[in-house]
Amino acid sequence: MYTSKISGLGYYVPENVVTNDDLSKIMDTNDAWIQERTGIKERRHIKKGDGNSTSIMGVKAAKIALERANVTTDDIDFIIFATLSPDMYFPGGGVRVQDMMNMNTIPALDVRNQCSGFVYAISVADQFVKTGMYKNVLVIGSENHSGGLDMTTRGRGVSVIFGDGAGAAVVTRSEEKGSGILSTHLHSEGAHAKELSLEGPSTEHWVPEIIAENPQEDIPYYPYMNGQFVFKNAVVRFSEVINEGLQKNNLSAADIDMLIPHQANLRISQFVQKQFRLSDDQVYNNIQKYGNTTAASIPIALTEAWEAGKIKKGDLVVLAAFGSGFTWGSAIIRW
Numbered sequence: 324m325y326t327s328k329i330s331g332l333g334y335y336v337p338e339n340v341v342t343n344d345d346l347s348k349i350m351d352t353n354d355a356w357i358q359e360r361t362g363i364k365e366r367r368h369i370k371k372g373d374g375n376s377t378s379i380m381g382v383k384a385a386k387i388a389l390e391r392a393n394v395t396t397d398d399i400d401f402i403i404f405a406t407l408s409p410d411m412y413f414p415g416g417g418v419r420v421q422d423m424m425n426m427n428t429i430p431a432l433d434v435r436n437q438c439s440g441f442v443y444a445i446s447v448a449d450q451f452v453k454t455g456m457y458k459n460v461l462v463i464g465s466e467n468h469s470g471g472l473d474m475t476t477r478g479r480g481v482s483v484i485f486g487d488g489a490g491a492a493v494v495t496r497s498e499e500k501g502s503g504i505l506s507t508h509l510h511s512e513g514a515h516a517k518e519l520s521l522e523g524p525s526t527e528h529w530v531p532e533i534i535a536e537n538p539q540e541d542i543p544y545y546p547y548m549n550g551q552f553v554f555k556n557a558v559v560r561f562s563e564v565i566n567e568g569l570q571k572n573n574l575s576a577a578d579i580d581m582l583i584p585h586q587a588n589l590r591i592s593q594f595v596q597k598q599f600r601l602s603d604d605q606v607y608n609n610i611q612k613y614g615n616t617t618a619a620s621i622p623i624a625l626t627e628a629w630e631a632g633k634i635k636k637g638d639l640v641v642l643a644a645f646g647s648g649f650t651w652g653s654a655i656i657r658w
């Protein structure tokens with residue numbers, strides 16, 4: 324049995340910065356409300372014509388990750404692409420990355436696990452590498468939320484939270500025992516699928532049906548979020564799944580050098596930080612700058628933390644996510 328490690332990281336965010344004040348010009352919201360509830364100051368939105376899409380941003384992040392992993396596209400055996408906002412309804416983003424990066428005919432798999440998509444994708448990569456089937460797996464989390472949000476007062480409870488961007492990691496076979504990805508832990512609870520969801524267009528809500536059955540004021544093709552219910556579940560599940568990972572490896576919270584929580588909401592991250600009695604240096608947050616970028620949030624934050632020198636060889640790094648599904652998970656990594 325091999326071990327697996329993250330050998331390279333990269334991220335990309337669109338240049339277009341959208342501040343809370345910018346949003347307050349198009350909907351009834353304000354900087355104080357958004358910062359107080361979520362910690363978010365600004366986010367990035369793809370601008371029409373800037374050449375970005377979910378898969379294109381993924382490619383930009385992936386190129387940086389490959390370079391840092393010191394591998395070329397020829398070395399990559401498998402692509403795993405996590406997103407809730409693919410360029411097309413089908414096929415997914417993985418095959419588009421495969422095409423744009425000219426990666427022969429290597430397999431590409433899309434993971435549809437929303438905010439915990441990157442943790443799920445890392446877990447899948449980890450299994451393929453540890454069993455020896457693949458040596459280098461490219462894992463991407465990318466989202467283009469902005470085009471699909473209700474940017475009116477009606478949608479303000481959701482639309483102020485989300486931003487666009489992509490992050491990528493190369494998961495590589497290693498022979499070093501006791502380091503790399505030590506374990507991953509995944510869960511779901513489909514009973515709450517509708518509490519954070521986008522119902523249509525889908526096979527349950529085809530477009531003609533939506534138009535026929537819904538008045539314009541109540542169209543189900545914008546995301547819906549039961550914010551307080553999500554918040555309450557998130558703080559519990561984050562803690563459970565971090566504890567599960569620590570216990571599995573005979574570790575305790577005191578061993579954590581860096582926790583990278585999915586950037587759902589700064590208040591959720593602060594709640595978790597308090598529960599585990601971690602210092603500000605032990606938790607990385609960048610939701611202030613990028614909002615919630617769903618499957619991209621952990622790889623963007625992980626890359627930034629690594630670039631800033633906050634993650635060093637030997638450190639215990641914990642990734643943890645919770646989101647729509649509900650789905651949640653953690654990854655325990657000895658860097």
Ligand code: ACO
Pocket residue numbers: 351352353356357360361438479480481483484519548549550551552553554557586587588591615617645646647
């Ligand atoms: N600007 C101004 N006012 C707003 C806005 C806004 N953007 N959005 C909602 N309001 C208003 C509401 O209309 C409501 O007004 P009312 O009292 O007159 O009815 C009031 O503010 C309070 O609304 P709530 O929805 O009750 O506000 P709450 O305190 O619950 O905060 C929030 C909303 C921030 C979404 C919160 O519930 C939350 O953080 N939930 C966690 C969900 C989360 O973080 N999701 C991220 C995505 S999921 C994930 O990644 C796990």
